[in-house]
Amino acid sequence: MTNIVCPNCEEEFEIYQREDSYICPECEHEFEEDEIENKNSSSNIFGLIILLVIGYFLFQWLSGPKWTLLVCEDLLNSNYRYECRDVALSLEDTYKDLNDCRVAGERYLNSYPGYECGYKCKYDTSWMGWVCKRINE
Numbered sequence: 001m002t003n004i005v006c007p008n009c010e011e012e013f014e015i016y017q018r019e020d021s022y023i024c025p026e027c028e029h030e031f032e033e034d035e036i037e038n039k040n041s042s043s044n045i046f047g048l049i050i051l052l053v054i055g056y057f058l059f060q061w062l063s064g065p066k067w068t069l070l071v072c073e074d075l076l077n078s079n080y081r082y083e084c085r086d087v088a089l090s091l092e093d094t095y096k097d098l099n100d101c102r103v104a105g106e107r108y109l110n111s112y113p114g115y116e117c118g119y120k121c122k123y124d125t126s127w128m129g130w131v132c133k134r135i136n137e
């Protein structure tokens, strides 16, 4: 037993054996085997493309950089350069690891007092600040 879909009314019905042509019980449209095959294969390809696109973005999202560099406007503690009181600029999800982020952060030390490297950071609008899973580790 197989289910086939009428190309005219898109009603699905069961057939007991493969034949050259079918008559739809719903709209009495007569159609041939190859009409179904064509319809199915084109919708399969369309579905496959959508799946690939979703897969691509999921992969990008999973494998994308997760480290955010926060460059300090001023420091929380003037003796410690790796904790900001205020953030001057942020580069969200730009670095693939902590070391990459640190290398980039060091370059800002000429013009800014310090920086933080955060893992999986999101800007929290209610708190008006960055929230990270881990900072500097």
Ligand SMILES: [Zn+2]
Pocket (backbone or CB within 6 Å): 006, 007, 008, 009, 010, 011, 024, 025, 026, 027, 028, 029
């Ligand atoms: Zn039909």
